[in-house]
Amino acid sequence: MGLFITIEGAEGSGKTTVCKKVTDKLNQEGYKVLYTREPGGVKIAEQIRDIILDVKNTELDARSEALLYAASRRQHLVEKIEPALKEGYIIICDRFIDSSLAYQGYARGIGIDEVYEINMFAINHRLPDATILLDIPPxxxxxRINKHRGFEMNRLDLEQLSFHLKVHEGYEILKKKYANRFVIVDANQTPEKVFNAVYDIIIKKCKEYQLCNNSKNI
Ligand SMILES: Nc1ncnc2c1ncn2[C@@H]1O[C@H](COP(=O)(O)OP(=O)(O)OP(=O)(O)O)[C@@H](O)[C@H]1O
Ligand SMILES: [Mg+2]
Known part of the structure; x- marks a missing residue:
């Protein structure tokens, strides 16, 4: 079996940036590694996401939305993640169950435990081997988001701002609640420092799971 790593954190925390760098480095070092993010190019998972993201679906209920996310997640897991794990890959997954817990469960107010339960059914208890949380002051x-979008800080409306703060609070709860699975990285550092911290955590996990790179196998 491979190693299932998820990267979590609020928008702008630097997940995609670090995922790509870490994947490239692991590849160069001869590890079998796969970067993915939901819906992961899986046809059915994409069709489900289209329903969620369709602006015409204004009547979509919050719980229906959470169930659809869970269904999309399952399809991505069974079609893409689990087969790769069986082949011994390290999976670097950009957001997974904890995003639903922080966004739908906490920030949207459905309840972390409620969203956890439906996701447990969806993933059939296949939790990540480790979840790296990129921790950043909101x-x-x-x-970073504003800089990226070319907006001034004050262009963000109040609703966006309070939602962003809620997501951050949600992750604060999760890191305490799932302290065994979570590894916290200070994301308020240079990209190089964040990369080094994340890479070190993954290499440690590889050793723990007795995963070797090609050069060590020879
Ligand atoms: N350590 C860092 N220091 C400063 N800026 C960073 C750092 N890491 C990433 N950035 C920049 O911040 C912006 C957001 O980064 P990125 O897209 O990786 O975040 P994300 O967590 O994937 O966001 P989202 O949740 O929206 O996908 C980008 O412009 C990126 O270049
Ligand atoms: Mg991203």
């Missing part, structure tokens, strides 16, 4: 995350 105002720093917002600065």
């Amino acid at each position: 105002e720093e995350g917002l600065k």
Whole structure:
């Protein structure tokens, strides 16, 4: 079996940036590694996401939305993640169950435990082997998003701002609640430092799971 790593954190925390760098480095070092994010190019998972994201679906209920996310997640898991794990791959997954817990469960108010339950049914208890949380003060995350979008800080409306703060609070709860699975990385550092911290955590996990790169196998 391979190693299932998920990367979590609020918008702008630097997940995609670090995922790509870490995947490239592991590849160069001869590890079998796969970067993915939901819906992961899986046809049915994409069709489900289209329903969620369709702006015409204004009557979509919050719980229906959470169930659809869970269904999409399952399809991505069984079609893409689990087969790769069986082949011994390290999976670097950009957001997974904890995003639903923080966004739908906490920030949207459905309840973390409620959303956890339906997701447990969906993933059939296949939790990540480790979840790396990119921890960033909310105002720093917002600065990055705005810079990225070319907006001034004050262009963000109040609803967006309070939602962003809620997501951050949600992750604060999750890191305490699932302390065994979560590894926290200070994301308010240079991209190089964040990369080094994340890479070190994954290499440690590889050793723990007795995963070797090609050069060591020879
Ligand atoms: N350590 C860092 N320091 C400063 N800026 C960073 C750092 N890491 C990433 N950035 C920049 O912040 C912005 C957001 O980064 P990125 O897209 O990786 O975040 P994300 O967590 O994937 O966001 P989303 O949840 O929206 O997908 C980008 O412009 C990126 O270049
Ligand atoms: Mg991203």
